[in-house]
Amino acid sequence: MSKRRKYWPIAPRWGLFYRDFGKTDARRFVAVFKATWQRLPMRDRRIMRDHWQACKDSFANDWGPVGLLFGPLPEVKVEGFINTRAPKKFLDPLGAYCPANKWQWPQVRFCAAAVNLMPDEVLSALVAHELGHAYLHAAGMAATVVDAADWDDTKVKAWVTENEEIQVREQMDDWGFHDEDITEWLDQDGNRKRLRNLQAA
Ligand SMILES: [Zn+2]
Numbered sequence: 001m002s003k004r005r006k007y008w009p010i011a012p013r014w015g016l017f018y019r020d021f022g023k024t025d026a027r028r029f030v031a032v033f034k035a036t037w038q039r040l041p042m043r044d045r046r047i048m049r050d051h052w053q054a055c056k057d058s059f060a061n062d063w064g065p066v067g068l069l070f071g072p073l074p075e076v077k078v079e080g081f082i083n084t085r086a087p088k089k090f091l092d093p094l095g096a097y098c099p100a101n102k103w104q105w106p107q108v109r110f111c112a113a114a115v116n117l118m119p120d121e122v123l124s125a126l127v128a129h130e131l132g133h134a135y136l137h138a139a140g141m142a143a144t145v146v147d148a149a150d151w152d153d154t155k156v157k158a159w160v161t162e163n164e165e166i167q168v169r170e171q172m173d174d175w176g177f178h179d180e181d182i183t184e185w186l187d188q189d190g191n192r193k194r195l196r197n198l199q200a201a
Contacts, residue, residue, distance in 0.1 A: 010034050010076060014049045015056075017075060023112035024078045032120050033076060036127040040175055044135055051138030055100035076108045078115050094182070094195075095126055097133035108134060113198045122185040128177035132168035143167060 008018040008030045018033065020026045037045070094114040098107040108130045115123060136142035143163035169179045186192040 011037055011045075014045065015052060019075045019077050021077060021079050021112075024115045028120075029078055029110075029115060029123075032123050033127050036124045036131070036177075039128075039177075040131065040135075044139075044175075048131075048134055048138045052100075052106055055106055075105055076110075078110045078112050095130045097130050097137065099137050106134070111195075113195055117191060117194065118185065122181055125172070125177050125179065125181040128172050128175055129168060129179060129182065132171040132175075133164065135171060136164065136167055141167065 004020055004022055005026070006020055008020060008026055010016045010018050010030055010033050016037070018026065018030050095108070095110045098109060100106045108127075110126070110130070114126070118126065133142070143161045172179050186195075
């Protein structure tokens with residue numbers, strides 16, 4: 001058995017790495033993520049990079065132990081994760097952007113079951129959706145503001161507002177992606193039910 005590679009470069013120059021948990025075909029996921037990332041305007045990618053860099057710098061100053069991890073920033077993960085706290089009508093059970101807080105680097109997380117079921121074009125739209133959240137947070141335009149200093153898992157009631165979902169859909173349109181591709185796919189061939197069953201299992 002060959003040893004699994006833990007970190008895969010997505011955009012190493014931007015500090016963007018995929019962390020492999022072995023829940024999906026890493027090669028395929030990284031290829032789709034990379035292609036999606038490269039379709040975003042350079043200016044918007046830079047806004048995200050600068051924000052992530054600032055997160056890293058603040059960790060190094062205030063959170064020594066975290067800074068010692070020297071983790072690639074931010075991490076992209078595909079896990080068994082399904083965000084059960086997200087209201088059903090939102091798409092966010094399939095993925096999440098987690099802004100930096102005092103315990104973790106910024107992360108983009110995806111539900112492995114969804115990633116594995118989705119064709120490349122739909123996965124690309126989902127990646128653009130989560131990058132939309134990342135961009136809005138980086139640009140200070142996000143409707144949902146979680147103060148990193150006050151972050152407490154038990155106190156955060158709303159992980160994301162409906163307003164921010166609307167902003168994300170507009171941002172995706174600007175970038176040439178369409179959130180409807182995800183909804184349409186979910187409504188096809190019992191995909192939504194299939195995912196829900198996986199969630200219940
Ligand atoms: Zn969303």
